[in-house]
Structures are given as structure tokens and as C-alpha cells.
Amino acid sequence: MYSYKWYTYVLIIINLILEPYIEKWFSIGTAYPDVFLILFLVMSMGKVDKQVLIVSAVTGFIYDMLYSSFLGPITILFIARAFLLLLVSKWVTKDNLIVMSFAGFVLAFVSRIYTIIISVGIVDFFSHIGMFTGNILFSAIYTTSVITLITFIIWLIYNSSGRRSKRLLYGHTAKDI
Amino acid sequence: MKLLTNRKFQIIMIILVFVVVCVLSINRFSGVNIIRNIVTIPVTWIQKGINRIEDYFSELQYSRQLLADVLKENEELRLENEMLKEESAVLSSLQSENDVLRKALDLKDIFAGYEIIGANIMGSDPGSYVYKFKIDVGTAENVKEDMAVVAANNTLYGRVYSVNYTTSIIVPIIDEDAGVSGWISKENGGHVNIKGDIRYKDLGLCLIENVSNSVVLEVGDIVETSGFGGIYPKGILVGKITEVFYDEISMEQYGILTPYVDFNSISSVFILMEKTE
Numbered sequence: 001m002y003s004y005k006w007y008t009y010v011l012i013i014i015n016l017i018l019e020p021y022i023e024k025w026f027s028i029g030t031a032y033p034d035v036f037l038i039l040f041l042v043m044s045m046g047k048v049d050k051q052v053l054i055v056s057a058v059t060g061f062i063y064d065m066l067y068s069s070f071l072g073p074i075t076i077l078f079i080a081r082a083f084l085l086l087l088v089s090k091w092v093t094k095d096n097l098i099v100m101s102f103a104g105f106v107l108a109f110v111s112r113i114y115t116i117i118i119s120v121g122i123v124d125f126f127s128h129i130g131m132f133t134g135n136i137l138f139s140a141i142y143t144t145s146v147i148t149l150i151t152f153i154i155w156l157i158y159n160s161s162g163r164r165s166k167r168l169l170y171g172h173t174a175k176d177i
Numbered sequence: 178m179k180l181l182t183n184r185k186f187q188i189i190m191i192i193l194v195f196v197v198v199c200v201l202s203i204n205r206f207s208g209v210n211i212i213r214n215i216v217t218i219p220v221t222w223i224q225k226g227i228n229r230i231e232d233y234f235s236e237l238q239y240s241r242q243l244l245a246d247v248l249k250e251n252e253e254l255r256l257e258n259e260m261l262k263e264e265s266a267v268l269s270s271l272q273s274e275n276d277v278l279r280k281a282l283d284l285k286d287i288f289a290g291y292e293i294i295g296a297n298i299m300g301s302d303p304g305s306y307v308y309k310f311k312i313d314v315g316t317a318e319n320v321k322e323d324m325a326v327v328a329a330n331n332t333l334y335g336r337v338y339s340v341n342y343t344t345s346i347i348v349p350i351i352d353e354d355a356g357v358s359g360w361i362s363k364e365n366g367g368h369v370n371i372k373g374d375i376r377y378k379d380l381g382l383c384l385i386e387n388v389s390n391s392v393v394l395e396v397g398d399i400v401e402t403s404g405f406g407g408i409y410p411k412g413i414l415v416g417k418i419t420e421v422f423y424d425e426i427s428m429e430q431y432g433i434l435t436p437y438v439d440f441n442s443i444s445s446v447f448i449l450m451e452k453t454e
Contacts, residue, residue: 016220017224021231061195065215066216066220070199070202070205071202075195075199
């Protein structure tokens with residue numbers, strides 16, 4: 001059974017509180033990082049199971065309660081992401097930086113399209129798609145870059161410190177190791 | 178009861194409740210939106226705190242930026258001020274030069290028989306006891322020894338002492354080497370000698386001696402050149418008598434003359450050259 005470490009929940013709560021400031025503090029031009037995607041992908045590191053699904057659903061629902069105009073859209077997005085991660089978890093591992101980054105890019109790209117559609121409506125999105133292309137692309141690249149960087153750093157630490165670091169970083173039980 | 182403990186039934190129920198809640202929440206006046214308060218109230222409190230901290234740092238940054246802008250503006254204004262001061266000094270210098278030249282034009286009217294050459298005083302002659310000054314004209318401009326040197330307002334400065342090709346040394350009337358034949362400019366005026374004296378030259382004064390018997394010296398008398406000495410033309414103002422005394426032994430009148438020229442501040446003079454046919 002895969003289990004998140006305690007700091008994952010702390011980071012999720014902090015992120016839920018700071019969500020309105022993230023665009024202001026971390027956006028570069030039109031690029032806007034999907035911090036929740038970064039968090040779930042990096043914290044799961046390929047070891048995805050039903051717990052990710054539950055945590056994603058709860059986080060999405062709290063997000064909706066805080067920031068969405070009606071309940072549901074972000075919950076659905078987060079659950080869908082968790083399902084996708086479950087499907088591709090066979091290939092997405094902490095050791096495979098390229099696959100990890102690619103998965104991050106695809107998810108960030110699709111997520112950004114989805115959030116823009118929720119904001120502006122599906123008709124306006126497709127009638128003004130040129131206006132959003134840069135935002136979607138750069139936001140996905142930004143999110144992917146952060147995922148790649150963090151994964152690389154964790155991979156370096158993991159390889160330099162052995163099993164103990166594996167347990168501490170990814171929350172594996174002794175049995176998993 | 179068995180149905181309630183069924184895992185699949187539980188999941189289906191959760192999904193159903195979720196869907197119902199989501200659909201109801203689309204209506205913004207729906208009572209179901211009350212459940213948002215569970216998280217919005219505590220999170221809003223924390224966000225208010227974050228806003229305050231953010232405002233504090235924003236103001237701090239703004240203040241620093243403002244200070245930097247003010248300092249920059251101050252520096253620019255300081256430079257501008259210095260530039261204006263320099264311009265003002267140049268204008269003032271031009272004004273003063275203009276005044277001098279205007280007075281020089283007046284001199285040309287007064288001394289019609291003379292050619293007038295303007296000269297700048299470059300400094301004192303280091304070989305003398307500071308009362309000989311160097312000017313920037315010399316034999317190249319036809320300057321010769323013993324030519325009269327006057328200031329712009331028709332007042333006597335002294336004479337040319339020595340000449341080089343491009344510079345000359347002039348001696349003011351307060352120097353012991355200078356001697357001027359003067360005339361007391363009043364109704365019963367007469368001839369006097371004006372001489373530099375070691376006792377008075379530090380004060381910028383001259384001695385009046387060899388006073389004609391017919392003349393009674395008085396404080397306030399104006400002295401001008403008599404034209405008898407051969408160096409200075411007649412009618413150049415020399416100064417005013419500020420003190421008169423009588424020597425019992427030689428039974429002669431003496432006077433102390435305060436020249437019109439201020440030898441410490443004057444920077445340009447004019448040399449009178451007699452026109453030759």
C-alpha cells in the first residue's frame with residue numbers, strides 16, 4: 001500500500017490557501033504554473049494507487065468550495081488526472097526523467113485547456129482559441145520545467161543516499177523497499 | 178443493513194451525493210453552497226493575514242522605490258543646479274567683461290590722441306614684492322616701457338615697467354618705483370607729486386608731497402594727472418585725499434591719497450599708446 005508522507009498533506013493545505021497568490025507571485029509573462037499537478041506528480045513519483053485518487057478528489061472538492069463558482073469542475077479534473085496517473089503509472093517512474101516530464105507536460109497542457117474552458121465557456125474558447133494558445137503552451141512548459149527540475153534533484157538525492165532516503169522521500173514502507 | 182456495508186454501494190452513494198451537490202450548487206442561491214463555509218471561513222482568515230503581510234512588503238518595496246526615485250531626482254537636480262551655477266558664473270563674467278569693454282569705449286572718447294590696448298592681469302611678478310603685475314600684452318602689440326596704464330573708468334593704475342614679446346610688467350602707483358605728477362582738481366588747485374611709499378603701500382595708499390605753496394590740501398580733494406611728467410596724459414583720475422598733515426621741520430604739507438583703483442580686485446587694464454602719424 002502506497003502512503004503519502006505527512007508533509008504532502010501540509011503542502012496540499014498550504015497550496016490550497018495560497019492558490020490566489022500563485023499567479024501573482026510565480027507567473028512569468030502569460031505562463032502560470034499548475035502547482036497542484038507538480039505536487040501530485042512529484043509526491044507520487046510513479047507509485048500511484050487508490051489513495052492518490054481519494055486525496056485528489058478531496059483536494060479538488062475543497063478547491064471547488066474555495067474558489068470555483070459552482071462545485072465539481074476541479075474535483076472532476078483532479079480525479080481525471082489521478083486516473084490518468086493510475087493508467088500510466090507503469091511507465092512514469094522516478095528513474096525515468098523523460099517519461100515523467102512528458103507525462104507532466106501532457107497533463108499540464110490538457111489541464112490548462114480545461115480550466116480555461118471552465119472560465120470562459122466552450123464556445124468562447126474555440127472562437128478565440130488563438131488568444132489562449134500562448135498561455136496554454138507556456139504554462140505547460142513552465143509546469144513541466146519545474147517537474148523536471150524537482151524530479152532531477154530528488155533523483156540525485158535518492159541515488160546518493162540509498163534506501164533510507166528512498167523511504168524518507170517517497171513514503172515507502174519497509175515492505176515496498 | 179448489509180447493503181450499507183457494501184463497498185460498491187458506498188462508492189456509488191458518494192458519487193451520487195457528489196453529483197447532486199454539484200448540480201445544486203450551479204444555482205448560486207442554493208442552500209447547498211453553505212457547505213463552502215466549512216473551508217472558506219478559516220481559509221479567508223489566513224488569507225487576510227497573508228494579504229496584510231503582502232501589503233506590508235509591497236509598501237516597503239514602494240517606499241524603497243520612492244526613496245530611490247527621490248534620491249535620483251535629487252542627484253539630477255543637484256547636477257542641474259551646478260550646471261546653472263556654472264552658466265550663471267559665465268554670464269556674470271561676460272557681463273563684467275561687457276561693462277569693461279563699454280568703459281573702454283568711453284576711454285577712447287576721452288583719450289582721442291591715444292590708441293588703447295586692453296590687457297588682462299595674469300598675476301604678480303614673482304621676482305618682486307608683489308606690487309608689480311604681469312599682463313598678457315608685450316612688444317608684439319607695440320607696448321613699450323613707461324606707457325600709462327589706466328583702469329576702465331578713467332582712473333589711473335600705473336605704468337608699464339618692463340616689456341617682453343608677449344607679456345609686460347606693470348607697476349601700480351602705490352609702488353615706490355612709481356611717481357606721478359598730479360593736480361589738485363579744485364578752484365585753487367595746483368601741482369603735487371604722488372608717490373608710492375613703503376609705509377602706505379600695504380594699505381593701498383599713496384603719499385602726496387611737493388605741494389605748491391598756493392595750494393591748501395583738504396581732505397576730500399580729488400587728484401588727477403597733471404600731464405607734466407611726460408608719461409601720463411592730463412586728466413586721468415588718480416584718487417581722493419583722505420588725510421592731510423603738516424611737517425614742522427620741512428614746513429611742507431603732505432597728504433594721503435586713496436586711489437580710485439582697487440589693486441587687489443582689478444583683472445583688466447588698458448594701455449595708452451600715443452598715436453604716431
